[in-house]
Amino acid sequence: MGKKRPYHHGNLRQALIDAALELIEERGVSALTLREVARQVGVTHAAPQRHFADRAALVAAVAEQGFRGLAAHVAAVRGSARTPAQRLRALGVAYVEYALAHPAHLRVMFSPEVADKSRHPELAAAAQAVHGTLVEQIANGQRQGSVAPGDPDELSFAAWSMVHGCAVLLIDGQAMGRSKRALIDAVVDRLYLGLGPREPSGKRRS
Amino acid sequence: MGKKRPYHHGNLRQALIDAALELIEERGVSALTLREVARQVGVTHAAPQRHFADRAALVAAVAEQGFRGLAAHVAAVRGSARTPAQRLRALGVAYVEYALAHPAHLRVMFSPEVADKSRHPELAAAAQAVHGTLVEQIANGQRQGSVAPGDPDELSFAAWSMVHGCAVLLIDGQAMGRSKRALIDAVVDRLYLGLGPREPSGKRRS
DNA sequence: TAGCCAATGTGGTCGATGTCAACATCGCAC
DNA sequence: GTGCGATGTTGACATCGACCACATTGGCTA
Numbered sequence: 001m002g003k004k005r006p007y008h009h010g011n012l013r014q015a016l017i018d019a020a021l022e023l024i025e026e027r028g029v030s031a032l033t034l035r036e037v038a039r040q041v042g043v044t045h046a047a048p049q050r051h052f053a054d055r056a057a058l059v060a061a062v063a064e065q066g067f068r069g070l071a072a073h074v075a076a077v078r079g080s081a082r083t084p085a086q087r088l089r090a091l092g093v094a095y096v097e098y099a100l101a102h103p104a105h106l107r108v109m110f111s112p113e114v115a116d117k118s119r120h121p122e123l124a125a126a127a128q129a130v131h132g133t134l135v136e137q138i139a140n141g142q143r144q145g146s147v148a149p150g151d152p153d154e155l156s157f158a159a160w161s162m163v164h165g166c167a168v169l170l171i172d173g174q175a176m177g178r179s180k181r182a183l184i185d186a187v188v189d190r191l192y193l194g195l196g197p198r199e200p201s202g203k204r205r206s
Numbered sequence: 207m208g209k210k211r212p213y214h215h216g217n218l219r220q221a222l223i224d225a226a227l228e229l230i231e232e233r234g235v236s237a238l239t240l241r242e243v244a245r246q247v248g249v250t251h252a253a254p255q256r257h258f259a260d261r262a263a264l265v266a267a268v269a270e271q272g273f274r275g276l277a278a279h280v281a282a283v284r285g286s287a288r289t290p291a292q293r294l295r296a297l298g299v300a301y302v303e304y305a306l307a308h309p310a311h312l313r314v315m316f317s318p319e320v321a322d323k324s325r326h327p328e329l330a331a332a333a334q335a336v337h338g339t340l341v342e343q344i345a346n347g348q349r350q351g352s353v354a355p356g357d358p359d360e361l362s363f364a365a366w367s368m369v370h371g372c373a374v375l376l377i378d379g380q381a382m383g384r385s386k387r388a389l390i391d392a393v394v395d396r397l398y399l400g401l402g403p404r405e406p407s408g409k410r411r412s
Numbered sequence: 413t414a415g416c417c418a419a420t421g422t423g424g425t426c427g428a429t430g431t432c433a434a435c436a437t438c439g440c441a442c
Numbered sequence: 443g444t445g446c447g448a449t450g451t452t453g454a455c456a457t458c459g460a461c462c463a464c465a466t467t468g469g470c471t472a
Contacts, residue, residue, distance in 0.1 A: 009421080029318050035458065044422050046461085051420090055459070107318045112235050115313075115378055127380075153384060154392035157375070158368070161393050165371025169363070172321050174333070178359060186360035187367050194400030212438085215450080241429065250451050252431085257449090261430070 013051040013061075015041045020062050025104040029111055032059065059113050060120045066105035067126030073098045074133050084141035085192065091137055092163045092188045095130075099167035100180065106171055134160055138195070147195050155195060162191045219257040219267075221247045226268050231310040235317055240264065265319050266326045272311035273332030279304045280339050290347035291398065297343055298369045298394045301336075305373030306386065312377055340366055344401070353401050361401060368397045 009015065019040040023032055034055055035045045052058040077090040099106045108114070109127075117124040135156045141147030147155070166187040170180055215221065225246040229238050240261055241251040258264040283296040305312045314320070315333075323330040341362045347353030353361070372393040376386055 012420080028321075033458070034460095045458090046423080047421050049421095049460075107321075110374070110378065111318065112313050115234075117379065131380075151392070153382070154389060155396075157380075157382075157384075157389050158372075158393045158396040160380075161371035161375055162364070162368045162396075163371070164375060165367035165369070166363075168316065168374060169367055169370060172316060173323065174337075174363075174366075176337075176359070176363075178363075183360060183363050186357070187364045190361075190364040190368075190397075190400035194396035218449080239429070240431095251429090252452080253450050255431075255450095 009041070009043060009047075012041065012043065012047065016048055016051060016058065017061050017065060020058055021065075021104060021108075024062070024108060029059070029104075029108055029113070034058065056113060059108060059111065060123060062105070063109045063111070063114045064120070064122050064126055066102065066109040067123065067130065069102065069105065070095070070098050070109070071126060071129040071133070074130055078133070078137075083146060084137060084144050085146040088137050088141055088147070088159070088195070089188050089192055091134065092159065092191050093184060095163040096167045096170065096184050096187075099171055103171045106167060110168070131156065131160065141195070159191055159195060162187055162194075215247070215249060215253075218247065218249065218253065222254055222257060222264065223267050223271060226264055227271075227310060227314075230268070230314060235265070235310075235314060235319070238265065262319060265314060265317065266329060268311070269315045269317070269320045270326070270328050270332055272308065272315040273329065273336065275308065275311065276301070276304050276315070277332060277335040277339070280336055284339070284343075289352060290343060290350050291352040294343050294347055294353070294365070294401070295394050295398055297340065298365065298397050299390060301369040302373045302376065302390050302393070305377055309377045312373060316374070337362065337366065347401070365397055365401060368393055368400075 016037055019037045020032055023036060023040070032055070034048050034052075037058070038045050038048050041047075048058065052061065074091060074094050077087055077094050081087045081090050114120055114123060117127070135152055138147055138156050138159065139152050142149060142152065166184065169175075170183065175183060222243055225243045226238055229243060229246070238261070240254050240258075243264070244251050244254055247253075254264065258267065280297060280300050283293055283300050287293045287296050320326055320329060323333070341358050344353055344362050344365065345358050348355060348358065372390065375381075376389065381389060
């Protein structure tokens with residue numbers, strides 16, 4: 001058992017992020033404490049200062065990793081299904097799946113503590129990557145006629161609203177006892193129906 | 207200058223809630239401090255304890271008022287438009303409108319700090335009222351044939367996801383420079399198209 | 413190879429916060 | 443009127459974020 005901890009940790013920054021996420025998963029974002037994180041990792045209370053200017057910076061780092069993970073998970077659907085329509089559905093499912101698999105991450109990513117993305121440019125970039133995949137799939141769908149024509153930005157915003165709202169509501173425990181899987185299917189079905197090709201049946205724009 | 211403050215405030219509880227909301231609007235949820243709220247109202251730092259067991263209780267009270275306001279604002283559409291379809295659209299718009307008009311309230315309502323609604327039954331009840339209006343309108347629409355048949359719970363969840371996601375994204379500044387009004391219209395349009403009567407064009411349920 | 417220096421971790425401190433407990437003051441029921 | 447519960451005050455304590463001076467390390471250079 002000789003090995004006593006060396007004076008330098010080696011990879012403290014990542015260790016702090018990991019410990020922070022673990023803490024958030026167990027006791028919520030508000031329980032995240034710089035000192036507690038430092039304790040978990042086995043360094044003194046001031047050590048994190050060398051890697052994160054303040055508490056907000058640590059939270060932002062956790063959120064950034066969450067966005068990267070979401071972007072990767074969502075981007076993976078690009079090679080999955082054959083038709084753009086199927087890919088669009090798979091993309092929606094992937095978004096919600098990631099949220100349910102990593103609820104703590106999701107909560108941090110859209111926490112008010114990092115809402116001001118102008119102060120965390122890397123956050124905005126990571127979020128933009130997710131949105132980019134969505135716009136890309138919608139544009140593809142439009143080229144193949146499986147998605148109704150229209151401003152891709154507006155359509156992607158509508159689609160994003162739907163899957164994001166679904167994810168947030170499910171995480172917040174608004175499933176009301178129903179099967180989450182069924183609710184996700186319902187949402188993605190309606191997403192598909194709402195975006196699919198058809199002539200508008202009534203007046204648009206209030 | 208005669209009037210010195212009486213020993214008892216008279217309506218401290220509501221005054222604290224109001225001050226708390228104001229503070230949140232100005233500096234964010236994380237800046238909400240029991241002592242600062244007490245200072246604003248002009249009482250000593252321990253006075254709030256008589257009305258709120260802890261900081262979380264105050265936050266929950268603010269959230270509860272937000273839910274009540276949203277429920278009222280949304281319920282108002284019941285008497286507005288003629289057809290159920292129009293009412294459904296108006297309902298979605300009303301939801302997002304309230305969110306944009308009271309962003310701080312919305313953020314608190316869905317803040318992780320009150321996510322555990324089991325510890326705040328009155329919160330769950332207020333949220334349920336909002337959802338109830340939605341289910342009611344969808345059931346009405348189905349009776350008149352302007353909404354596709356299907357489990358009303360699933361349909362309302364899909365609709366709720368859409369408007370809630372839209373509201374959250376807009377509040378979080380994800381409008382990307384586009385007109386919020388146009389984005390809301392796009393979302394509600396797709397909501398209407400997704401729920402409207404038609405035969406499913408492809409397979410459903412993965 | 414010797415030494416030097418920037419990066420990284422330690423220990424101490426300060427003001428602010430949430431929470432508790434003991435005390436002061438008020439208003440309403442009797 | 444009087445007594446008691448509700449409400450507000452004062453004081454205290456542990457913890458937190460942030461800052462500082464100092465200690466230790468490893469890598470770079472001369």
